[in-house]
Amino acid sequence: MKEMEKMSNFIFAGCDTVELAKKYKTPLYVMSEDYIIDRCAEIKKDFLEKYPKTMAVYASKAFLTKEMARIIKREGLGMDVVSGGELYTAIEVDFPMDQIIFHGNNKTIEELEMAIENDVGRIVVDNIDEIQIVDNIAKKYNKKAHILFRISPGLDIQTHKYIQTGQVDSKFGIPLTEKTIEMAIKKALSMENLELLGFHFHIGSQLLENDNHIKAIRIMTRLMKDVKDKYGFITKELNTGGGYGIHYTEDEKRKSISYFTDAIMEEVEKNCQEYGLERPLIIIEPGRWIVGEAGITLYTIGAIKEIPGIRTYVSIDGGMPDNPRPSLYQAKYEAVVANKINEEATEVVTIAGKCCESADILIWDLKVPEVERGDILAVLSTGAYNYSMSSNYNRLPRPAVVMIRDGKDRLIVKRETYEDLLRNDI
Numbered sequence: 001m002k003e004m005e006k007m008s009n010f011i012f013a014g015c016d017t018v019e020l021a022k023k024y025k026t027p028l029y030v031m032s033e034d035y036i037i038d039r040c041a042e043i044k045k046d047f048l049e050k051y052p053k054t055m056a057v058y059a060s061k062a063f064l065t066k067e068m069a070r071i072i073k074r075e076g077l078g079m080d081v082v083s084g085g086e087l088y089t090a091i092e093v094d095f096p097m098d099q100i101i102f103h104g105n106n107k108t109i110e111e112l113e114m115a116i117e118n119d120v121g122r123i124v125v126d127n128i129d130e131i132q133i134v135d136n137i138a139k140k141y142n143k144k145a146h147i148l149f150r151i152s153p154g155l156d157i158q159t160h161k162y163i164q165t166g167q168v169d170s171k172f173g174i175p176l177t178e179k180t181i182e183m184a185i186k187k188a189l190s191m192e193n194l195e196l197l198g199f200h201f202h203i204g205s206q207l208l209e210n211d212n213h214i215k216a217i218r219i220m221t222r223l224m225k226d227v228k229d230k231y232g233f234i235t236k237e238l239n240t241g242g243g244y245g246i247h248y249t250e251d252e253k254r255k256s257i258s259y260f261t262d263a264i265m266e267e268v269e270k271n272c273q274e275y276g277l278e279r280p281l282i283i284i285e286p287g288r289w290i291v292g293e294a295g296i297t298l299y300t301i302g303a304i305k306e307i308p309g310i311r312t313y314v315s316i317d318g319g320m321p322d323n324p325r326p327s328l329y330q331a332k333y334e335a336v337v338a339n340k341i342n343e344e345a346t347e348v349v350t351i352a353g354k355c356c357e358s359a360d361i362l363i364w365d366l367k368v369p370e371v372e373r374g375d376i377l378a379v380l381s382t383g384a385y386n387y388s389m390s391s392n393y394n395r396l397p398r399p400a401v402v403m404i405r406d407g408k409d410r411l412i413v414k415r416e417t418y419e420d421l422l423r424n425d426i
């Protein structure tokens with residue numbers, strides 16, 4: 001009987017998810033280290049080793065804990081950080097600082113000081129103002145700051161408008177107008193404590209096709225030619241951002257890294273040849289692609305409310321505080337009832353979170369077997385931008401995070417307690 005029960009449970013990364021739910025309670029984030037290692041290996045083999053003069057950094061905003069930073073460090077990728085907090089996490093695990101790229105459209109003076117004092121490899125300057133600020137701080141510490149300019153390439157792309165970032169009307173990056181570029185380049189080249197290495201762009205997230213990266217490369221290589229012709233500036237580095245999509249639902253399929261990077265490299269090589277430019281170091285910054293499918297979230301089903309002829313709401317013990325993406329972006333997820341994995345899906349239900357908020361619906365119209373209170377729901381592909389965007393809304397403690405390697409589970413972030421919620425209350 002025990003074997004039978006086991007057989008019908010959902011196995012993730014070699015672990016019985018129902019057992020994990022029992023051991024650690026729910027809601028619970030479960031991450032597969034094997035999956036993360038596989039993605040890093042793919043990047044190394046099909047990008048870093050295939051092409052000389054390349055660099056890959058993990059966009060840590062997707063999911064960051066000390067253990068995640070250790071894994072990325074061990075796997076040999078660099079890391080993109082966008083805040084003092086992300087940088088602090090990297091510092092705390094002795095992450096090689098020259099492999100850090102520091103982003104942000106409004107880095108504070110304190111954050112920039114922290115970055116420069118700790119010798120981060122590159123600071124991506126997001127606006128003209130920041131050039132002088134970074135130079136001043138570098139001067140204060142008697143250092144030379146290596147910078148890239150984030151350029152907003154002026155592309156409107158097909159993804160949810162909240163995760164588009166490369167369009168003209170964007171808070172990110174230096175706009176691609178001749179006057180602005182001229183001002184930025186001249187200013188940076190005149191600063192004693194700055195070394196301008198090149199340019200960065202990031203056009204958006206959850207992109208399933210490579211055409212937008214190619215379009216952006218055309219724009220950026222053209223810019224490289226212009227700044228060489230006009231100001232004699234040679235671009236040493238071109239950072240092409242992240243944005244590679246993953247599998248959330250049936251019609252979204254994750255593509256190989258080479259689907260994106262081969263296209264990027266081919267386009268860069270072609271344009272550099274045409275323009276008589278030496279090919280710069282090419283950087284990629286995938287976040288979601290490395291961790292998105294590595295994670296699932298386990299919940300316990302509680303209240304079930306059937307409105308005859310209309311809808312059945314199945315409520316879980318988490319929701320928008322641990323996964324704000326459905327309410328923010330209308331993001332879609334797949335899920336399974338972990339303890340009934342082999343049972344036929346005969347019902348269509350709506351998975352509701354437990355917050356006092358009508359928008360707290362995790363999944364509309366999910367096909368499930370007959371469900372009852374106490375069943376375990378596993379929501380898939382929650383590894384990116386779930387834990388990192390989680391909140392304590394309604395004073396719900398954040399779930400624990402468990403990492404799995406070779407079928408063995410270990411706790412990497414403890415579940416928050418009520419005491420944790422009050423820690424800073426005065």
Ligand code: LLP
Nearest residue numbers: 059202205206242243244285286287288385
């Ligand atoms: N590089 C830069 C400069 C970025 O701004 C981002 C993401 C990335 C790399 C990594 O993008 P990825 O490879 O993960 O797509 N919270 C949203 C996603 C926001 C992405 C912001 N920037 C979501 O949950 O969909």
